[in-house]
Amino acid sequence: MPAELETAADPAGLKRVVIEPVSRVEGHGKVTILLDADDRVHQVRLHIVEFRGFEKFIQGRPYWEVPVLVQRLCGICPVSHHLAASKALDLVVGAKQLTPTAEKMRRLMHLGQILQSHALHFFHLASPDLLFGFDADAARRNVVHVAAVAPDVAKKGVLLRKYGQEIIRHTAGKRVHGTGSVPGGVNKNLSRAERVALLGEIDTVVGWSREAVGIVRKLFAEHAQFYEAFGRFASNRLSLVRADGALDLYHGGLRATDAAGNTLFDHADYQHYYELIHEEVKPWSYMKFPFLVAQGAEAGWYRVGPVARVAQCDFIPTELAEAERRAFLAFDDGAALDAPLGYHWARMIEMLHAAEGIKELLLDNDLSGGDLVVRGERGLRGVGVIEAPRGTLIHHYRINEDDQIVNANLIVSTTHNNQAMNTAVREVARRYLDGRNLTEGLLNHIEVAIRAFDPCLSCATHALGRMPLELELVDDGGTVVDRLARHV
Amino acid sequence: MTEPKKLKVATCSLAGCFGCHMSLLDIDEKLFELVKVVEFDRSPITDIKHCGPCDIGIVEGGVCNAENVHVLKEFRKNCRVLVATGACAITGGIPAWRNNVDLWDCFQEVYHYGIGLENGQIPNDPELPLPFDKVHPIGEVVRVDHFLPGCPPPADAIWKFLTDLAAGREPKLEYEMLHYD
């Protein structure tokens, strides 16, 4: 059973194999595998080895700095942090309802981000595995080689990402770490000239996104058995959905379902997320392990991100992506839903949705409106949740009367998938590595499973600690009298 | 005619956010021109896990733990020219804000007393590299040949810088390309 592979019964005397750094992912992670003399796998762990400390060091900063500050958590999905923080702080400035211009500018920025991030992940990072095979020559498993043998695929990938980045530049002011969103709204609109220029390319972008879905659909059809079985596991799911049940990446209520699709909760107000989701700490990773409170730590873990969203929503509100969603769900009676590689498929469906959504928005004159910011009654706390490219992203802030942040809690997308990724790599280890002589190609299987989730380990390192050794002197009443920590 | 030898370039992210790497990819289709003169060694976009002998090493992010030092020294040893890329590598950047806070309290807060935490404990596995009390600019640990400023440096600046080096010129950036934001 994969759950057993979390901790070896007797680690002493086992061989240790390490994959470090996990490559073609964003951020720092490593995998350790413990094997006995017969190469049987006893333990597999994906460790998050770094931390940053944003929650702590933003304390005392004025709240309006936060949307531009926290995106420095992650340069791959800075827009997600920019917007989640803005949404939380909308409540602080009393902006219950944004102006149509502000809301649509933010939505456009977000879809640009989904498009660029999904394109980046699929074409620049993951496609070499899928196109060349998991155990292809390591020197060739990269986008440069994709460009050499499938120049058309690589070119479209690069240009899709470019288009998403351009949407971000026009809405946020800058491709990486923009400044367009502020508490209560946005600080720029989109001129007609900008809209016309961006609209000029959108049909091509929609077309290419559709082709990209086709690439994954075809791979699944050709290698159905392998793709369905690779790292497969069943789990709960979590995502935002719109009030009518539609896929909505910018706003909604929380929906959770179990592996069989039964509703666990629906349209839950995320202002009280902490009543629904708790986090467990394990000594071997700086990334915590979230779970649904009602189900408990053992059974309550879940997956987030493209598969969870596409599976859980009642429909996708754009035509082409909705048709692809149906094909995805129908494939072999839903076999793609529990498959880690199904993430690639769902991710491309979302990319198509983003392209269609961008077109719809660019045609909307509200984007060129002049009413950018609203203010209302001041509040002292706010929670902002958004569906980032990799999954549900939670930002939670409390401020004081002097406008300073006093408290912050962030649960980033990749953290929600912590247990899911660990489970997937254990499944893969059990199936493909157990009892074998470990080759580079076999080890890449582990990374392929991790990559499917498009983990952003950069985001996931935001928690801060210090030297992890402590000594406490506790008196007989249980009170800590003194403590020592080893300093590096 | 034999093709001119390509420049070997390695890139890594230490205590950074990957934004500098994103800015490198923001050269967009010029990436295909770049790979005509440049070959990537260790980098988040390849599966090469250790840096071999290289012409240029591009380092994003400051140094926050022992593992960062290890990677950085490996880069310095193997790269003829080492480039501190972005605010974090040059000054420590935003991650270095943690240098102002009491780390003990931080750890307690994040892993013991956070909202909705269960089984609170401080991660202490030997697999986790030792974090430093402070985040350091890479120049405090190794010699740096060039500093490419910005958060992140604009894609045009990265392009100009790399193509200058590839052509054997001393890299020179216009004033407009030198800024933080």
Ligand code: SF4
């Ligand atoms: S300099 Fe800016 S973009 Fe580069 S790693 Fe640091 S925070 Fe990210």
